[in-house]
Amino acid sequence: MFQIIDLKYKNILDIKELEIPGQRITCIVGQSGSGKTTLLRMLNKLISPDSGKILYNDENLKEIDSIGLRRKVVMLPQTPVIFNGTIRDNLQIGLKLAEKPEAADSELLEILEKVHLKKGLDENADKLSGGEKQRLALGRVMLLKPEVLLLDEPSSALDEETEQLIIESVVEFSKRNNRTLIMVTHSKKVADTFADNIIEIKEGKVVEA
Amino acid sequence: MDKVIDLQIWQMAAAYIFVLVLLVIVRAKGIKRESEIVLSSVRMTIQLIFTGYVLVYLFDNPNPIFSVLVYAAMETFAIFNIFKRMKQKLSAGLKRIIALSMFFGTTVSLLFFILVVVNVSPWYDPRYFIPIAGMLIGNSMTGISLGVSRLTDGMITNKSLVEGALMLGATPKLAAKQIVDNAFDSAILPTINSMLGMGIVFLPGMMTGQILSGTSPLTAINYQIAIMLGILGSVALTVITFVQLGYKTFFNKDSQLIIED
Numbered sequence: 076m077f078q079i080i081d082l083k084y085k086n087i088l089d090i091k092e093l094e095i096p097g098q099r100i101t102c103i104v105g106q107s108g109s110g111k112t113t114l115l116r117m118l119n120k121l122i123s124p125d126s127g128k129i130l131y132n133d134e135n136l137k138e139i140d141s142i143g144l145r146r147k148v149v150m151l152p153q154t155p156v157i158f159n160g161t162i163r164d165n166l167q168i169g170l171k172l173a174e175k176p177e178a179a180d181s182e183l184l185e186i187l188e189k190v191h192l193k194k195g196l197d198e199n200a201d202k203l204s205g206g207e208k209q210r211l212a213l214g215r216v217m218l219l220k221p222e223v224l225l226l227d228e229p230s231s232a233l234d235e236e237t238e239q240l241i242i243e244s245v246v247e248f249s250k251r252n253n254r255t256l257i258m259v260t261h262s263k264k265v266a267d268t269f270a271d272n273i274i275e276i277k278e279g280k281v282v283e284a
Numbered sequence: 285m286d287k288v289i290d291l292q293i294w295q296m297a298a299a300y301i302f303v304l305v306l307l308v309i310v311r312a313k314g315i316k317r318e319s320e321i322v323l324s325s326v327r328m329t330i331q332l333i334f335t336g337y338v339l340v341y342l343f344d345n346p347n348p349i350f351s352v353l354v355y356a357a358m359e360t361f362a363i364f365n366i367f368k369r370m371k372q373k374l375s376a377g378l379k380r381i382i383a384l385s386m387f388f389g390t391t392v393s394l395l396f397f398i399l400v401v402v403n404v405s406p407w408y409d410p411r412y413f414i415p416i417a418g419m420l421i422g423n424s425m426t427g428i429s430l431g432v433s434r435l436t437d438g439m440i441t442n443k444s445l446v447e448g449a450l451m452l453g454a455t456p457k458l459a460a461k462q463i464v465d466n467a468f469d470s471a472i473l474p475t476i477n478s479m480l481g482m483g484i485v486f487l488p489g490m491m492t493g494q495i496l497s498g499t500s501p502l503t504a505i506n507y508q509i510a511i512m513l514g515i516l517g518s519v520a521l522t523v524i525t526f527v528q529l530g531y532k533t534f535f536n537k538d539s540q541l542i543i544e545d
Contacts, residue, residue, distance in 0.1 A: 119451055121540055141539040146453035156448030172454035219452065 076223070076255055077118060082127035087113050088279045090127075095257060095272070097132075097223075100246055102270035103259045110279040111259040112153065115225045118257065119150040146173050150225040153259075155212030157203075162187070162211060163196040169215040178218060186214040189244050191237065205232040210241060217248055223255040231261070238262070242269055300325070342410040351408035355394075355417050359387060362425040369429050372436045377533035381526060386428060389522025390420050397514045419490065419511055420518040423475065427519035431471035431526050438463035439534050440543060447541050456535040464527045471523040475516055482512065 076097030082090045088110045095101050095118075103111045116122050117129060120141045129136040131144065158168050166183050170176065183196055190210040194203070200211060209232045216224060229245065230238035242258075246269045249256040260266055266273050275282040303325045310317045342350055363383045367374060374382070394417050398404050404412045439446065442463055449459035482488060483505075487495075490511060494504035536542050 120538060121447065121450060123538060123540070142453055142455055145451060149453065150451040152444070152448060152451065154444065156445055158445070169452050172449050172452045172458055174453075174455075174458075216452065 076132065077257075078130040078133075080128050080130070082117075082124045082129065084110075084113060084117065084122070084124050086279070088117075088124075090114075090279075090281050093274065093281050095255075095274070097255045098253050099255060099271040100249065100269055101255075101257045101272040101274060102266035103257065103274045103276060104261070104263065104266050105276035105282075107261075109276045111276050112227050114276065115150060115227050115257070115259055118223075119148055119225055120144050121150070146219075147221055148223040148225060149173075149216050149219050149221040151212055151216045151227060151229060153228040153231055155208045157200050157208050157211065160200060161197050162192075162194055162200050162203075165200045165211055166196075166215050166218055169219050173219055175219070182218070186218050189217065189248060190214040191240050191244065206234070206237065209233065213241065213245065217245065220252060221254070223257065224249060226256070226258040228259055228261060230265070238265065339410070339414065342414065346406070346408065346410055348406070348408040351410050351413045354410070354414055358418060358421050359390065362386060362421045366425055366429050366432065370432055370436070372433070372440075374432070374436070375533055378432070378436075378530060381529045381533060382428060382432060385522050385526035385529065386421075386424060388525055389428075389520075390417070390424050390518050393420050393424075393514055393518035393521055396517070397510075401510055401514065415490075416511065416514070420514060423515045424518045424522040427471045427475060427523050428526050430474070431467045431523045432530070434467035434470045435463065435527060435530055438466060439531070443541065443543055450539065450541065456532065456539050460531040460534070464531050468523055468527050471527075472520055475519045479512055479516070482508075488512070 077093075077095040079090050079093040079095075081092075082088060103114065105111050113122070117124060118131075120136055120139070123137070131139060131148070136144065158165055160168075163180070163183060166186065167177055170178060180196060187194065187196075190213050192207060192210045192214065194207070200208070203211060209229065213226070213229055216226075224245070226245070230241055233241060242265055246256065248254070258265075258270075303321065306321055307318055310321065338354075342354065363386050366382055366386070367379060394413075397416055397420070398407050398413060402412055402416075407413070439460065446459045446463070450456070488508055491501075491504045491508040494507065495501055534541060534543060
């Protein structure tokens with residue numbers, strides 16, 4: 076799926092070689108400031124490497140149209156982005172931004188259930204707690220059904236019990252739909268429980284793959 | 285129409301009492317603004333006297349080259365004034381867009397106004413061309429300054445929102461849409477508000493000037509209505525050109541946001 080060769084970015088990342096398999100659950104672990112988020116942003120082509128290359132399905136990311144790529148490889152940032160409006164607006168806006176048709180309310184409610192958010196579609200999204208906002212943002216990207224889901228610490232604002240439920244749900248969603256899930260996590264437990272493949276990054280370098 | 289009262293030198297001088305009153309007030313209050321007040325009063329006087337003589341010369345010697353030169357000078361001054369006014373650092377690309385939008389928006393509006401609305405012949409008649417150009421450029425400059433400030437601030441403040449939209453596969457245009465719309469709205473609002481109060485809350489400068497110089501209020505009002513609509517058109521055209529092109533300078537060819545942290 077993704078192949079990284081001789082990648083260098085400022086003094087943040089320096090990866091000789093790395094392969095991330097498709098249709099698998101990959102967890103990226105490492106201390107804060109080690110370059111995990113930067114790597115994720117690079118796979119989403121929000122930033123480009125200074126040198127070296129990233130291949131996606133054998134095609135150089137440099138040659139792929141950024142917008143087309145991001146519609147297949149969607150990223151969820153650690154701090155969830157919540158737009159003004161209701162929960163429904165916040166779910167639909169992902170589809171709107173990706174220029175996809177709107178979803179029916181039944182589908183939105185199904186997604187809310189998957190991310191364990193027991194709220195009505197007409198509730199104001201701004202009133203949600205940090206953890207609830209994170210789940211809403213996760214629901215938004217799941218609704219897009221992308222080929223690859225890049226999640227940056229998707230459970231950082233959740234308690235351990237909710238974390239387990241949410242990750243379980245997103246992993247199940249990826250497996251059932253044959254999607255690729257690449258997740259940055261601080262939790263060794265999450266990585267050990269769910270990952271098919273663990274990548275450890277230390278000071279910008281891959282330690283274990 | 286009554287005979288126009290020509291102001292004598294001593295009458296003009298009497299008007300400077302207002303400056304003296306202001307100087308007394310700021311001194312009494314300990315506000316350190318005396319030098320700016322004196323400087324701005326002196327500059328205003330010299331600039332207007334100079335402009336008066338230049339206009340007398342231009343009106344007596346109508347020439348398309350002179351009119352265009354004056355227009356180019358006003359346009360250049362306005363563009364550099366916008367660059368100077370901005371607190372934020374403007375990229376070279378954004379400066380180019382500002383200059384292009386000012387030039388395009390004001391020129392199109394001026395030509396329409398001169399050739400169609402007033403139907404001046406010859407088109408370069410400085411008595412019409414220069415003051416109308418001045419009003420369109422001045423108001424467009426204020427509008428676009430607001431637009432630049434709102435767009436730049438909006439992109440910086442909402443960086444994570446724009447990037448969050450890009451991550452989901454939004455085009456830069458969609459990702460920046462709300463910021464672009466807000467910038468346009470803020471830039472155009474003062475012109476719309478000034479139209480609301482016109483004639484009731486205040487009499488606009490151009491109309492007051494015309495009335496004082498002996499023109500019938502009805503003729504003055506005809507001109508004022510036309511010029512206000514011209515200003516609205518010019519501000520709108522300048523600002524819409526700016527925001528529609530300006531947001532693109534915040535993205536590179538890979539649709540990545542290029543705002544330094």
